[in-house]
Amino acid sequence: MxxxxxxxxxxxxxxxxxxxxxxxxxxxxxxxxxxxxxxxxxxxxxxxxxxxxxxxxxxxxxxxxxxxxxxxxxxxxxxxxxxxxxxxxxxxxxxxxxxxxxxxxxxxxxxxxxxxxxxxxxxxxxxxxxxxxxxxxxxxxxxxxxxxxxxxxTLSDDPLAMDGPPPWGSKRDAKPRRGRPDPLSLVRGAGGAARQLATVPQAAAKVATEAFREHTLTLPLQAPKTMFNVSIGGARRFAAQSWPLERVRKVAASAGVSRNDVVLAMCAGALRDYLIEHRALPDAPLTAMVPVSLRSRHDSGEASGNQIGALLCNLGTDHSDPAERLAVIARSMADGKRLFKQLTPLQVLLLSAVNIAPLGASPLPGFANNTRPPFNIVISNVPGPRKQMYWNGAALDGIYPASVLLDGQALNITLTNNGDNLDFGITGCRRSVPHLQRLLIHLDTALAELEYAAK
Known part of the structure; x- marks a missing residue:
């Protein structure tokens, strides 16, 4: 067991x-x-x-x-x-x-x-x-x-392949066997973990330098209170839509930023318009928690478990100009990624834990409604298939992720690439986020505004 x-x-x-x-x-x-x-x-x-x-x-x-x-x-x-x-x-x-x-x-x-x-x-x-x-x-x-x-x-790029496994299955016959670790390897592993823990003060010093001297790092508990940062119920709303990846690529190339920066700017513009619609836009900029995969690119094992880091991003929603919002987002993400590169994997996990730690108190009665949120929303961009895929001969037209919500986090936007498209899935608390589907309209408007600004 x-x-x-x-x-x-x-x-x-x-x-x-x-x-x-x-x-x-x-x-x-x-x-x-x-x-x-x-x-x-x-x-x-x-x-x-x-x-x-x-x-x-x-x-x-x-x-x-x-x-x-x-x-x-x-x-x-x-x-x-x-x-x-x-x-x-x-x-x-x-x-x-x-x-x-x-x-x-x-x-x-x-x-x-x-x-x-x-x-x-x-x-x-x-x-x-x-x-x-x-x-x-x-x-x-x-x-x-x-x-x-x-x-x-479970997918294949061959439309004629009819041997696709079920969603709970695997194409692999069996996992490769791993040798039983010997006692010395366990000691060496424990020693490595101890050395990693000894570097925690160094990581804290780097974070402090970025935050208080350079004034570049977005920290938890700086986010303003919004209508999304309240206690939630159990019922959900889910909305989904796709956009051509090429539109995002062109904006990124014209603006000299990453595609993920453009996606975050789409979300920022949509959130700004949605909050204005509800007369609830705060003066201070919204902060997004952006999950970052900590898996190695060479990890060939079957997917399981939880290996996610957490960056905080300034969404620039206090700027009405979409080009200015995009510049703020690109700068905020670059600062966070630069710091992550300076840290060891364990230090990255510890910093990520600090970024999301206030959520641990969210189940306490009144905590979400009476405290400042660590961030306003989770926006996650998950890698998906890069070309047209099939499942037992059926063409995959869309993948729309549905995610977890917590007290104080009534809205989540998760997307993935799927061939030539970006597929967005938006999950919201049914009680706290009215007319969730309006965010799809605002996402489309935000992308059009970015395209115009990037000309």
Whole structure:
């Protein structure tokens, strides 16, 4: 019975009805040519017969779940796939609107801790003939980057390939065996960790220099109070839309900034317009927490766990000029990345922990409503497939991530690249963020303004 890492158990410990702690995603597919009315039923039956279930998808909290379930994992030897993999149909008229409403409801419900912590919903009934798949998995098992990597591992760039594994499966026959570490290697590892801890004061000195002498670093608790930084309920709203990646590339090239800077500027412009619409724009600029993957580019292992750092970015929402906002964002991100490069991996994790530490107190009654937020919103750009991909002959048209919300963080924007598009998924508290879909309109306006400013 494997013990949980602290990072995994934390996500289980802080979960409540108001705070479901799973990450999710909505995928849109076009059926292969010649697919008949029984296509999805047959596809589901085929996938149900597949026996290549990753061990991660058999993992559930140890029983009793209210005590040991926070400390250790157990393996479900009799996985009930019929429970975890569900076939649903949209109500008429079967628009994207109905699909997003259904996704919103699914994303707001808790996973059953007496079973492995994941669900997959195969959805038919879209009026344009396509089908969708919504999946969710507990953050204790996978972070958003891991979940998207798992999805990509089931895809193929060959439209004729029909051997794609199910979302809970793997193309690998087995994991490569790792040798058992000898005692000396464990001692060397412990010594390395001790040396890393000894450098913590050095990291603190670097952060202090940046923050107080250079005045370049965005720190937690500098963000203004906004309508997004309140206590939340358990119900969710979800909105999604795609934009051509080429439009973002052109702005980035013209302005001499990164594509991610342009994406952040899109979000900043949309948030500014949304808050103005609600007469709630603060004078001080909003701060975004931008997750940064700490995985090595050469990491060939299958995705799992949580390996995420946290940068804070000044969104420049106090500037009405989109070009000025973009310049502020680019400068803020460059300062944060430069500091990260000067730190060791452990120091980066410690600095990230400092950036998000105030969220640990968010479950305390009244904390979110009566204190200044560490940041206003999480904006995450997760790497996705770079070319057109297929799943058992069906063309992948869209990947829309759905993320976690916490007290004091009622809105999340997560996006991923998908071939020639950028796919945005926006998750919001149903009670605290009214008319969430308006943010999609404001994102489109913000991109058009950036294109005009970059000419």
């Amino acid at each position: 494997p013990m949980m890492p602290v990072t995994d158990s934390m996500f289980l410990f802080i979960e409540s009805r108001e705070h479901p702690m799973h990450v999710g995603g909505l995928q849109l597919f076009s059926k292969p040519d010649g697919a008949g009315p029984e296509y999805l039923k047959s596809l589901r039956e085929t996938l149900m017969d597949a026996d290549n279930v990753r061990s991660l998808f058999r993992r559930r909290p140890a029983r009793p779940v209210n005590t040991r379930g926070f400390l250790a994992w157990a393996e479900d030897s009799e996985l009930d796939l019929d429970y975890h993999f569900r076939h649903s149909a949209l109500p008429q008229p079967g628009r994207i609107r109905e699909l997003l409403e259904l996704t919103s409801r699914w994303h707001g419900t808790l996973l059953d801790r007496h079973r492995p912590l994941w669900e997959v919903h195969l959805v038919e009934g879209l009026n344009d003939g396509r089908f969708a798949m919504y999946s969710k998995i507990h953050h204790a098992l996978m972070d958003g980057v891991s979940a998207l990597q798992q999805l990509q591992s």
